[in-house]
Amino acid sequence: MSNFASLKQRINVMCDIFHGIKTLAVVASCLIMTILCSSCFGDEPDGCEADIETVTLHVNNPGDFFFQATDSMQTVFSTDSVITFAVRGDADVTALSPVLTLSAGATVSPASGSTHDFSNGPVTYTVTSQDGKWHRNYRVNIVPTMVTVTDTLRYDFEHYELETATQRYYMWHNLLPDGTLGNDWATANAGYRISMSTAAPMDYPTTPLAQGYDGAAVCLMTRDTGPFGHMANKRLAAGNMFLGTFDIRIAMSDHLHATRFGIPFTDRPDHFTGYYTYEPGPTVQDFNGNPIAGRTDSASVYAVFYRNHDADGNEVVLYGDNVLSSDLLVAVANLGYVKPTTTWTAWDVKFEYRQEVDEQLLANRGYSLSIVFSSSASGGDFIGAIGSRLCVDKVRLICTHEE
Amino acid sequence: MTIKRIITAALFIAVMAMGMSASVLDSVHYDVRLGYALGGTIPSHIGKEIRGINSYRPGFNFTVAAGATYSFNEHWALHSGLRFELGGMDADSRVKNYDIEVVRGDESLSGIFNGNVRIKSAQRRITLPIQAQYNVNKKLAVRGGFFMGWLTNRRFWGWAYDGYLREGTPVGPKIEMGSEPGDRGDFDFDANMRHMQWGLDVGADWRFTHRWGAFVELTYGFSNIFKSDFHSVMPLRPLYGTLGVSYRIK
Structure with a gap:
């Protein structure tokens, strides 16, 4: 008994000693690291x-x-090198002095605040990093813009090219009424590149289809996001295409807000037509990548028309989480159930108006429009079937006018 | 392969010791040690890309060792043995213009990161030290020599968070990273760590009684903990000090 007690006592003492050593060690190592590092x-x-x-x-x-007070300032995406201000058609752009904010420590030539004539086209600015090793060229356009009245907008997806900087994925241009090419269509292909750096251009979610209904079409396919996507629990990327911009900055941290739906629109959309094929992938998977038995994937084909400023006058775009639910929606044309079909099938959907259109606001670019296509309607929640394929061609937006 | 070599070497030393004559054996002392290590892995030099340490916590770094000391004379002796060490750390630092590359399978994402980087590591290691020992007096002995280490288990992982990556180059796309899994940039470099480590090992023993003593040990690795073809993280080397108690069996 006494032997046992003494053993127990010894063990207790040993434990105390080790506990003491451990505490000392933790404190000491923190101190050492702090001193070492500072x-x-x-x-x-x-x-x-x-x-x-x-x-x-x-x-x-x-x-x-300006059409809108908020048009006087633009935040520039890291991927943009062309900055365009659309101003009133009769605005004088011969002597303007854009004020630029730059990366910390960077310098710009010509200087921020210097005066230039923008009536002959863009002015090029060159920014140099603080360490002097990196440069970027930007073109700033200030374009007097006439509000045109159009009956039908045509989107045929004939103009596409590999993205200039990386040559890794396709991007599309729309044909503008004056015959030049615009950048109104956006995709999330740039986001896919973050997770799948080795993917070939035709392995991206949004790709061209050379033989569409009429000339080239665009094809959206739900794709596996590979090892990075699996690690981040974002296991698939639905193919998407929309009128608006894609903000790569928050593609990882806040993906639903990376899709910025809408471009300013000065006509009153009435109905929305086009041709599609849709083949759902074999197995719908949930957020964790597990198959959902008995469910068939569904696509999205819709267009929205909304007020692009809130009640306080702040500029608004719609995002992945409110594009069909925002209070600012004025009219929606939603195909709803996209029936699977392998032959080109026409759709014609009328805009359902929820609010009156203010003609004055319309003329002042106070409304925006987006057309949205996705190969997996729940792709924003990473639910869908890998392989689901939606192809779209010959999209028309038919507008009406006040007498 | 290499672990077998370490064990063979240790056995060889033991057999050598046993094979010696009785008088030689009288000059051999055996001890067991229990210690706690502080430290972990440190950069060869701290670049100016690292702007500060948000936190640093050592892991559960216990060491158990068995050693043999052969005395040539009153002052000089040779010390060797086997140590089983648990090591690890959890470091959180603030970085600017930090070159980072995250690889997973065939895919990689690289660029310049500004923000915070959390690094965690954990390893189990078997170490064979060979040290010359100088007995200053009956109580105090100092030791110096080399060690060879073999990692039986190695983990190195972490994440870049609350910051942004310039993908590819400083003028590439800016990609923000949040703090939650899935929003941040996770990395896992277990497979890129070396199995072998070697370096300098110095220590001192203080004997309270005939059998009980205390010791300190400073271990500094000459080799990068990562394989030479790995560049995702700056070169890191093991550096740790061990405090503990020793018990002389014979």
């Missing part, structure tokens, strides 16, 4: 980024110059 941190390195982050135009009578 003593040898070098001077802060110079910035290596060379972005224009915002551009602001100050003019004397903003109401006569």
Whole structure:
């Protein structure tokens, strides 16, 4: 008994000693690391980024110059190198002084605030990083824009090319009424590249189809996002295409807000037509990649028309989480159930109006329109069937006018 | 393969010791040790890309060792043995212009990261030290020599968070990273770690009684903990100190 007690006592003492050592060790190592690190941190390195982050135009009578007060300032995406201000058709753009904000420490030539004539086309600015090693060229356009009245907008998907900087994925251009090419169509292909750097251009979710209903078409396919996607529990990427912009900055941290639906629109859409084929993939999978028995994948084909400023006058775009539910929606044309078919099938959907259209606001670019296609309607929640394929061609937007 | 070599070497030393004459054996002492290590892996040099340490916590770093000391004379001796070490750390640092490459399967994502980087590591290691020992007096002995280590289990993982990546180059697309799994940039470099480590090992023993003593040990690895073809993280080397108690069996 006494032997046992003494053994127990010894063990207790040993435990105390080790506990003491451990505590001391933790404190000591924290101190060592702090001293070690604080003593040898070098001077802060110079910035290596060379972005224009915002551009602001100050003019004397903003109401006569801009369509909307919020048009005077633009936030520039990191992927953009062309910045365009659409201003009133009679605005004088011969002497304007854009004010630029840049990456920390970067410099720009010509200087921010310097005065230029924008009536002969864009002015090129060159930004140099603080460390002097990196440069970016930007073209700033200030374009007097006539509000045109159009009966039918045509989207035929004939103009596509590999993205200039990476040559890894396709992007599309729309034919503008004046015959030039616009950048109104966006896809999430740039986001797919984050997870699948080795994918070939035709293995992306959104690809061209050379033989469509009439000339080329666009094909959207739900794709596996590979090892990175699985690690992040974002296991698939639905093929999508929409009128608007894709914000790669938040594609990883806030993907539903990366799809910015809508471009300013000055006509009153009445109905929306086009041709499609749709083949759902074999197995719908849930968020965790497990098959959902008995469910067939569904596609999205719809168009929305909405007020692009809220009640407080803030500029608004619709996102993946409110494009069909926002209070600012004025009219929606939704094909609803997209019946699977392997032959080109026509659709014609009328816009259902929920609010009156204010003609004055319409003329001042106060409304936006988006057309949205997706190969998996629940792709935003990473639910869908890999292999689901929606092809779309010859899309028409037919508008009406006030007498 | 290499682990077999370590064990063979240890057995060889043991057999050598046993094979010696009785008088030689009288000059051999055996001890067991229990210690707690502090430290972990440190960069060869801390670049100016690392702007600060948000937190640093050592892991559960216990060491169990069995050693033999052969005395040549009153002052000089040779010390060797086998150590079983648990090591690990959890470091959280703030970085600017940090070159990062995350690889998974055939896919990779690389660029310049600004924000925070959390690094966790854990390993189990068998170490064979060979040290010359100098007995300063009856109580104090100092030791110095080399060690060879073999990692039987190695983990190195973490994530880049609350910041942004410039993909490819500083003028590439800006991609924000959040703090939650799925929003941040996770990495896992277990497979890129070396199995072998070697380096410098110095220590000191203080004997309280005939059998009980305390020891300190400082271990510094000469080899990068990562394989030479791996560049995703700056080169890191093991550096840790061990405090503990020793018990002389004979």
